[in-house]
Amino acid sequence: MPHVERGMSVGLFGGSFNPPHRGHELVAEIALRRLGLDQLWWMVTPGNPLKSHSELASLEDRVAMSRALAPGPRVKVTAFEAAHGLRYTAETLAFVKARNPGIRFVWIMGADNLRSFHHWQDWRTIAETFPIAVIDRPGSTLAYLSSKMAKTYTHARVDEDDAATLASLNAPAWTFIHGPRSSLSSTAIRGERAAAGTPVS
Ligand SMILES: Nc1ncnc2c1ncn2[C@@H]1O[C@H](COP(=O)(O)OP(=O)(O)OP(=O)(O)O)[C@@H](O)[C@H]1O
Numbered sequence: 001m002p003h004v005e006r007g008m009s010v011g012l013f014g015g016s017f018n019p020p021h022r023g024h025e026l027v028a029e030i031a032l033r034r035l036g037l038d039q040l041w042w043m044v045t046p047g048n049p050l051k052s053h054s055e056l057a058s059l060e061d062r063v064a065m066s067r068a069l070a071p072g073p074r075v076k077v078t079a080f081e082a083a084h085g086l087r088y089t090a091e092t093l094a095f096v097k098a099r100n101p102g103i104r105f106v107w108i109m110g111a112d113n114l115r116s117f118h119h120w121q122d123w124r125t126i127a128e129t130f131p132i133a134v135i136d137r138p139g140s141t142l143a144y145l146s147s148k149m150a151k152t153y154t155h156a157r158v159d160e161d162d163a164a165t166l167a168s169l170n171a172p173a174w175t176f177i178h179g180p181r182s183s184l185s186s187t188a189i190r191g192e193r194a195a196a197g198t199p200v201s
């Protein structure tokens with residue numbers, strides 16, 4: 001797990017990154033800037049529990065590709081979930097929180113994940129323990145409003161003009177951040193590379 005100083009605010013950005021792309025980089029940049037974070041942990045998951053792993057590149061390759069792309073020294077690429085046998089985000093967050101007293105954590109995800117968030121293990125516990133920043137993504141800008149998460153925690157939505165306060169708020173607290181968007185996806189990149197006959201990593 002990356003080193004962090006007491007009092008810092010840290011964004012937790014989990015993903016398959018199979019492969020990582022400019023859209024991920026943009027999310028990291030937007031989150032750092034708009035949330036006023038000291039660090040962002042780019043957490044390469046051993047595998048999304050809701051996705052098939054048949055096309056998943058090795059963890060080592062996904063970490064190496066992420067390191068090559070991660071924007072700036074405040075972004076820490078890490079794969080500690082695999083090393084500690086953490087499979088679900090709720091487990092990861094409980095683990096991180098227990099080992100880092102005095103640190104303010106924010107969970108970061110793209111708008112597509114907001115739509116399926118209520119299928120995640122212990123999603124209410126996540127939402128009631130950690131502030132959440134949702135970053136806009138083409139195709140999910142409006143659909144997110146009908147998500148179960150947005151409806152359940154409508155009272156806890158923070159205006160994006162106040163996004164810089166999110167890390168210091170008690171959960172539930174979430175915000176939706178609009179901004180420059182990227183329509184890139186790992187699925188599309190894998191498709192293009194397969195068509196061109198080049199390996200993913
Ligand atoms: N273009 C994008 N804009 C905003 N958020 C994104 C974008 N691409 C990925 N994300 C977010 O980054 C995190 C990691 O995404 P992931 O590694 O699954 O990439 P992906 O492109 O969605 O992959 P796949 O196409 O394989 O589902 C998720 O929270 C996802 O919502």
Ligand SMILES: O=C(O)c1ccc[n+]([C@@H]2O[C@H](COP(=O)([O-])O)[C@@H](O)[C@H]2O)c1
Nearest residue numbers: 014015016045048050088089090120121
């Ligand atoms: O814990 C869960 O039930 C869960 C379900 C779906 C996704 N996640 C996590 O959400 C993050 C984004 O996943 P992905 O595949 O969209 O990159 C990544 O850290 C996953 O482990 C977690």
